[in-house]
Amino acid sequence: MMLKTPPQIHIETFGCQMNESDSELVRAMLKQEGFVFTEDRERADVVLVNTCAIRENAHKKIYVHLSELRAVKKQRPLVVGVLGCMAQNLKSELAQKEPLIDVLAGPDSYRQLPSLLTTALNAQEQGLAQKGFALDLSEYETYEGILPDRNDGVNAWITVMRGCDNFCSFCVVPYTRGRERSRDPEAILLEARDAAARGFKQITLLGQNVNSYRHEEWDFAKLISAVADQPGIERVRFTSPHPKDFPPSLIEAIASHPKICKHIHLPLQAGSDRILELMARTYTAADYLALVERIRLTIPGIVLTTDIICGFCSESDEDFQATVRLVEQAQLDSAYIFKYSERKNTIAARKYVDDVPDQVKGLRVSRLVEIQRAITADRNRRYIGKDVEILVEGDATRSSTQGMGKTDGNITVVWDKITGHAEPGTLVTKHIVDASAATLYGA
Ligand code: SF4
Numbered sequence: 001m002m003l004k005t006p007p008q009i010h011i012e013t014f015g016c017q018m019n020e021s022d023s024e025l026v027r028a029m030l031k032q033e034g035f036v037f038t039e040d041r042e043r044a045d046v047v048l049v050n051t052c053a054i055r056e057n058a059h060k061k062i063y064v065h066l067s068e069l070r071a072v073k074k075q076r077p078l079v080v081g082v083l084g085c086m087a088q089n090l091k092s093e094l095a096q097k098e099p100l101i102d103v104l105a106g107p108d109s110y111r112q113l114p115s116l117l118t119t120a121l122n123a124q125e126q127g128l129a130q131k132g133f134a135l136d137l138s139e140y141e142t143y144e145g146i147l148p149d150r151n152d153g154v155n156a157w158i159t160v161m162r163g164c165d166n167f168c169s170f171c172v173v174p175y176t177r178g179r180e181r182s183r184d185p186e187a188i189l190l191e192a193r194d195a196a197a198r199g200f201k202q203i204t205l206l207g208q209n210v211n212s213y214r215h216e217e218w219d220f221a222k223l224i225s226a227v228a229d230q231p232g233i234e235r236v237r238f239t240s241p242h243p244k245d246f247p248p249s250l251i252e253a254i255a256s257h258p259k260i261c262k263h264i265h266l267p268l269q270a271g272s273d274r275i276l277e278l279m280a281r282t283y284t285a286a287d288y289l290a291l292v293e294r295i296r297l298t299i300p301g302i303v304l305t306t307d308i309i310c311g312f313c314s315e316s317d318e319d320f321q322a323t324v325r326l327v328e329q330a331q332l333d334s335a336y337i338f339k340y341s342e343r344k345n346t347i348a349a350r351k352y353v354d355d356v357p358d359q360v361k362g363l364r365v366s367r368l369v370e371i372q373r374a375i376t377a378d379r380n381r382r383y384i385g386k387d388v389e390i391l392v393e394g395d396a397t398r399s400s401t402q403g404m405g406k407t408d409g410n411i412t413v414v415w416d417k418i419t420g421h422a423e424p425g426t427l428v429t430k431h432i433v434d435a436s437a438a439t440l441y442g443a
Contacts, residue, residue, distance in 0.1 A: 006036045007079075007121055010044035014062060015052025017239065018177075018206050019084055021157040023050050024148035026083065026110050031149055033114035041072075046079040046117055051086035053172050056341035062086055063098075070100045079120045081105065081113070085176035089344060091135055102131055107162070107177050108141045109134035137178035144187050147194055154393055154425045155202045156195035160188055160223060164208035166242060168269075169280045169347035170312060170340065173208055180209070185218045189226060196232030201425045202391060203227055205238040211245045221249035228259040234427060235391055237261045237410070243268070243291055244282045255299045262299055263410045266291070267307040268335075271326030272319035275312050278352065285326050292330050303333045303409025310368060311361030312340045313352035320364050327371055333379050333409065334437075335372045337365050373437045380411065380435035387429050388413065390442070392422045405430075407440070415442040 009030060013023040026048065027037055038044055047069055052058040062082075069080050081103035087094060088106030095101045102120040105113055116132040123130035142162055150156055163178040164171075192203055205224060207213060213220040220238075228236040236259055241250070243266055254260050266288075270276050273284045283291075295302055308323065327335070339361040342354040388407050396402035396414040403422060404414050415430055419442075422428045430442025 006034050007045040007117070008038045008043055009035050009046045009048060009117075010038050010041045011048040011050065012041075012065070013050040014065075015050070015054065015058060015084065017157055017204065018159065018208070019050050019052060020151070021148065021159045021206055022084065022107060022110070024150050024157070025143050025146055026050070026113060027149035028146050029110060030114060030117070035114070035117070044078070045121065046081060047072075048081040048083055051082055051084040053085035053089045053176055053343065055338060055343075059086060066098050066100065070098075073100050077124050079103065079117060079124060081117065081120075083107075083110070083113075085172065088135055088137070088176040089172055092133065095131060095133070102129070104131075104133045104135060106135045106137065108138040109136060110143070111141075139179050140181060142181050142183045144184065147191065150195070150198070150200070154200060154391060155204055156191075156198075156200035157204050157206055158188055158191050158195070158227075159183070159206045160210065160220075161207035161213050165212070166209055167280060167347060169278060169351070170269075170309065170343065172343040172346055175345050177208065180212055182213050182215045185215050185223050185226065188223065189230065192227045192230045192233060196230055199425065201233065201427075202235040202237065203230075203233055205236065207238075207240075209240065209242045210238050211241045211247060211250065219247065219249065221247060221253040224250070224260055225253050225257055228257045233259065235259060235261050235408070237263065239265050240267055241265075243288050246291055246295075248294075251295055251298045254302070261408045261410065262301055263303040263305070263408065264295060265305045265307075266295075266332075268326070268330075268332075269307060269309050270312060270315070270319070271308075271323035272315070273322075275315055275319050275322075278314065278348075279309075279312060280347065285322065289326070289330060292332075301409075303407075303411065304330075305410070306330075306332050306335045308335055308337045308368060309340045310337060310364035311356035311358075313348055313354055313356070315340075315356050315364075324368065324371060327368060327375070331375055331379065332372075333411070334376045335368075337368050337372065339365055377435070377437040380437065380440060383407075383411075383432040383440050384435055385432065387431050388440070388442075389427055389429050392424050392426050392428055394424045411440055412438065413440045413442045419443050 087104045112134040161182040165180045390405035392405040396404040434441040
């Protein structure tokens with residue numbers, strides 16, 4: 001049955017850029033079917049929560065959010081839909097635990113959302129509660145033919161592949177996003193041209209492991225170069241590659257194409273070979289360091305960032321010291337450092353014991369953050385006295401009297417607007433006068 005007035009949807013997105021990109025697809029699909037979107041949760045008939053399952057903290061945030069929605073739903077009619085990795089991972093267990101949920105849809109099932117929401121809204125109108133779940137994983141779904149309804153800004157996300165076949169033992173992604181599928185390069189280029197026509201200046205190509213991208217004779221190096229060749233696009237970024245199979249052709253493409261940003265996010269995860277093996281990462285600490293050296297030799301000035309997990313199952317002090325040594329040796333530009341948290345259904349949850357006490361995990365994270373912070377501050381100080389090109393993004397988070405943008409290496413630069421106004425989306429050159437571990441200061 002059709003709905004009388006177009007229902008208003010409010011969508012909230014948690015987690016990684018892939019979820020941001022998926023929310024843009026969901027918006028496009030629902031708008032096509034006559035739904036309208038509102039930024040104001042108070043006016044919404046439907047609240048969709050696009051969730052993340054990567055760490056326990058992500059789950060906690062979403063449970064807090066659902067408890068807020070429970071209070072709203074007590075006061076007025078509201079359909080609540082939970083999307084994304086947490087929905088896919090916990091399935092009906094989540095719906096049982098949180099009875100306010102009307103709709104659950106996993107990352108491969110978003111095409112079913114219009115009918116699931118229509119059914120839930122119609123049932124609600126008749127005073128009934130009808131729950132709808134769409135949680136099948138697909139080997140083929142890449143959402144071809146749907147142009148995302150993008151958030152404003154200078155950057156457009158483009159998903160180039162979905163899923164992951166790597167099965168790192170700690171990671172839930174292969175279970176929540178299914179098998180690897182690469183999108184047709186022509187569809188990706190069409191999206192890039194559309195984004196350029198709408199005024200986006202930067203494209204970020206997304207995949208769980210972009211180095212596995214394959215479509216007939218296309219690999220990721222060829223794809224990113226073709227995207228960077230599109231007129232109107234000033235910068236192209238990508239995330240994430242896996243260190244196990246970083247191809248020389250991609251290093252060459254980054255080195256030689258002026259529009260491919262000189263920044264690589266290269267997840268390390270641990271510096272102990274024993275832990276890397278338990279994590280099923282399929283490289284050693286020496287392999288990682290050799291790759292860093294190869295990249296730096298071919299792309300001078302490259303900015304390298306990473307992810308590290310502290311306190312994985314059975315990680316000893318000695319293992320942790322190996323990570324500290326690697327971090328000190330590699331001198332990467334920055335790192336996201338997290339406590340290990342066991343994820344349901346992963347290989348680690350089935351085979352290993354999460355036996356490092358939480359307090360020890362916390363101490364290791366603090367120690368490593370402190371070490372990396374000093375390295376980052378030191379590396380950032382190298383920019384003092386230099387002119388750097390910045391893509392302007394808007395106002396600084398802390399003050400509207402300051403402008404903010406990013407270097408090619410994705411480092412945040414702020415400057416007093418009084419020293420020169422620049423529109424978002426423009427490339428400007430700033431002289432760096434100071435630096436901290438988080439920010440460069442331009443004049
Ligand atoms: S490469 Fe490993 S960590 Fe990354 S998404 Fe795949 S399984 Fe998870």
